[in-house]
Structures are given as C-alpha cells and as structure tokens.
Amino acid sequence: MTLKEIARETGLSVSTVSRIINKENYKCTSREAEEKVWEIVRTSGYTPNLMAKELKKSGSKRPMSRNISCLFARTDNSVAEQFFSPIAQAVEQEALVQGCPLGYSFSMLHISEIQSERINKLEKDGVVVLGKPGAELDRLLREKFKNVVVVGIDVNEVPFDRVRCDGYEAAGKAIRHLYDLGHRRIGYAGLKDISAYDAYFDFFTEHNMKIDESIIHIYKSAFGIDYKAACAFLQAERELLPTAYFCSCDMIAIGIIRACRELKIRVPEDVSVVGFDNIEMGQIVSPMLTTINVPMREMGRMAVKILLDRINKGHTSQISIEFPTELIKRESSTAIQVKKA
Incomplete structure (x- = not known):
C-alpha cells in the first residue's frame, strides 16, 4: 500500500x-x-518510509529500528474500554509515525501461565501499559522489561515512567461545577475504589454537606450502558430525587440519561448529570453530556515519545508527565433555584 x-x-x-x-x-x-x-x-x-527520511536528514547514518508493544492492564473493576481505546489508537499511530509499528497488543484480565507466556512474546525493546497494573503484573513487567511507560488516571504510584491525569482533582472540578450551579443534594454513580469516589466524599466533608448514602450507587464495572440498574434506583428515589448526579465515567452517565428518558424524568430540568472522560458518545446522546475531558490522544502520543527516549538512553530516571483535565459544559447540567429558608 x-x-x-x-x-x-x-x-x-x-x-x-x-x-x-x-x-x-x-x-x-x-x-x-x-x-x-x-x-x-x-x-x-x-508503514511510512521514515528510514529514508532520516537518512536524508542525517546524510548516511541508519537509525536503529525499535520494537514496542502495548498492553491493556485491565481487571474486572476496570474503567470502560471506551476510555482506553483512543489512547491505544494514539499509541499505535505515534509508533507508526516514529517508524516502529506495534508488534503485539492484548488485554490483561487475569494473570495466568498463558498470560505470562504472552507477556514473554511481547516485543522486548519496550512496552506501553494502559491503566494501572496490579501487583502481579507489576512484578512481571519489572522482570521482563527495562523500558516501561504506564498511561492512565492516577498511576502516580507505579515504579515506571508515567503519563497521567489527576483523577481526584478532575472529579473535584465536576462536583464543584454542580455545587456552583446551586446543587446540594448530589448523588454519586460509579466505581468505588477510585479517586473520583474519594473526591466526592471529601468535597462533601470540606463543605459541611450531609452525605446521603441512599443516593450513592456503586457499580462493579464501568463497561456498558447499564441503564436497567439506573432505572431501578431512579424509580426508587423518584419521590426524593437528588438534583444532580456525578458519575465516575461517561458510560454510566449515559445510562442514567437513558433511564431518565424512559422514566419521564427530565435532564437537566429535574436532575443534572455530569460524566467523566469525554468519550465521543457523550456528544451524541440527548441532551449532550457535561463531562470532564481527559486528553487521551495526547497522552498516548506522549507515552510513545517517552518510551522511545528511554530506549534510546535519553533519560534513565523515572519521569512523570501530568496532563490537565478540563470541564466540558454541555446540555446535561443546569442551575437550580435554591429555596430560601
């Protein structure tokens, strides 16, 4: 071609x-x-002919070809694949542009002998890991690879180079947005063992707001639009709905919007909904979803650049690059009229 x-x-x-x-x-x-x-x-x-381009620039020196791989460090409680897909695409594209197409890529649901064998087959120059690796995968990576870059939200504790976003701070932006719109009865829908959950509780504590456990809904997974679960808890809360929901990812938020439509609950007039990660589907759903943008493509491209720099001995100490997040205001959130006492 x-x-x-x-x-x-x-x-x-x-x-x-x-x-x-x-x-x-x-x-x-x-x-x-x-x-x-x-x-x-x-x-x-x-594959672009970068070799010829580099030879033209340098005169004669032939650049060394590198072999890198991409690994999804996913568990049963992982964030939705929709989040990592744009990062993976950006990793693939940047690797291609740099003249080192990905040799292998797969998801890591559980560590097993078979999975360990697959890790052994990964290209040995380096690997980009999408998401935070668990303890066993962490051990395998340290044993098998000298050059590793981890990409994701809150991956600051891993012993490798990191390209990350601060999920705690980002979640705080979303909740602050609802608070500034006058919302005080704000529900939570999402995963539990993540920084967004901690940010939700800390925000309420810092603002002396009462936490209502009845409007906190923990999901086991963020994969898929589980609108049936949303229908169930929204129906149960119908007499005393929260005025807003903060969701730990867009897929959950979209599920709530769909459930609200089925139950004739108006978004945002009856309940505002804010998501997290800014997947493309959030711009298609009606009303369009207010969310937190994570610069996924930029993170993926940066991960490849950092990995190649480490492979080429450009740096030896661990480095961490944090990308800023941004609140994207759309149609699913609005101000409420706060009643005076």
Whole structure:
C-alpha cells in the first residue's frame, strides 16, 4: 500500500494523507478524514518510509529500528474500554509515525501461565501499559522489561515512567461545577475504589454537606450502558430525587440519561448529570453530556515519545508527565433555584 493508493481510497490528496500520517499540520482536515486514513493504514499494514527520511536528514547514518508493544492492564473493576481505546489508537499511530509499528497488543484480565507466556512474546525493546497494573503484573513487567511507560488516571504510584491525569482533582472540578450551579443534594454513580469516589466524599466533608448514602450507587464495572440498574434506583428515589448526579465515567452517565428518558424524568430540568472522560458518545446522546475531558490522544502520543527516549538512553530516571483535565459544559447540567429558608 502506498500513499497514492491511500489517497485514492479516501478521496484525499496525497499531500493531505502524508500530513495526517506524519503529523504535519493536518488541523485543517476533518476528524472523519483523519480516522478514514488511519483505518486504512491499520488494515493495510502500511508503514511510512521514515528510514529514508532520516537518512536524508542525517546524510548516511541508519537509525536503529525499535520494537514496542502495548498492553491493556485491565481487571474486572476496570474503567470502560471506551476510555482506553483512543489512547491505544494514539499509541499505535505515534509508533507508526516514529517508524516502529506495534508488534503485539492484548488485554490483561487475569494473570495466568498463558498470560505470562504472552507477556514473554511481547516485543522486548519496550512496552506501553494502559491503566494501572496490579501487583502481579507489576512484578512481571519489572522482570521482563527495562523500558516501561504506564498511561492512565492516577498511576502516580507505579515504579515506571508515567503519563497521567489527576483523577481526584478532575472529579473535584465536576462536583464543584454542580455545587456552583446551586446543587446540594448530589448523588454519586460509579466505581468505588477510585479517586473520583474519594473526591466526592471529601468535597462533601470540606463543605459541611450531609452525605446521603441512599443516593450513592456503586457499580462493579464501568463497561456498558447499564441503564436497567439506573432505572431501578431512579424509580426508587423518584419521590426524593437528588438534583444532580456525578458519575465516575461517561458510560454510566449515559445510562442514567437513558433511564431518565424512559422514566419521564427530565435532564437537566429535574436532575443534572455530569460524566467523566469525554468519550465521543457523550456528544451524541440527548441532551449532550457535561463531562470532564481527559486528553487521551495526547497522552498516548506522549507515552510513545517517552518510551522511545528511554530506549534510546535519553533519560534513565523515572519521569512523570501530568496532563490537565478540563470541564466540558454541555446540555446535561443546569442551575437550580435554591429555596430560601
């Protein structure tokens, strides 16, 4: 597959395809065009001729090819795959641009002999780990690899290079947004053993607000839109609904919005809903979801750059890069009229 063939299949010019693949000022192109190009690149196995480009720049020195892999460090209580998918795509794209396409990629649900064997087959130059590794995976990574970068939310305690976002601070932004809109009876829906859950409780404590356990709903998994569970607790709370819900991820928030629609509960007029992670589906659901944006693609690209820098001896000490999060205000949250005593 050549650039000319990719251009013909996408209907774009060769120069536009080249800019997209080489990350050279392609902001003028649409997201649809970008995704179309990368889909063809993935399915065709196209690799840009960066070797020739580097030889042209340097005169004669041949750059060393690197082999890297990508590993999803997922457990049963993991965040939704929808969160890590854009990061994984960015890792793949940046690796391709850097001339080292991913050699292997898989999810890690449980450590077993089979999974250990699969880790042994990973490309040995380095690995990008998506999500926080558990104790056993942590041990295996330290045994098998000299070069590891971990990407995710709250991965600050891992003994590797890190590309991260502060989930606690980000959750605080979401709850503060609802508080500033006048909400005081704010429910929580999401996972328990994460920083967003801690931020929720700490915010209430710091503002001397009463915590109502009846409007706290713990999910075992963030995967999928479990609107039936949302229907059940919203129906039970119907006589005394919270004025808002903060959700630990967008998939849960979307499930609540869907349940509200089925129960004829208006969002945001009757209850505001705020999510976390800004997946694309949040812009499609009606009303569009207010959420916290995590710069997933930027994090994925940075992870590859850090990994290659470590492989090439650019740094030897552990480094941690934190990306800022941002509150994205859309249609699912609104102010309420606070009644005077």
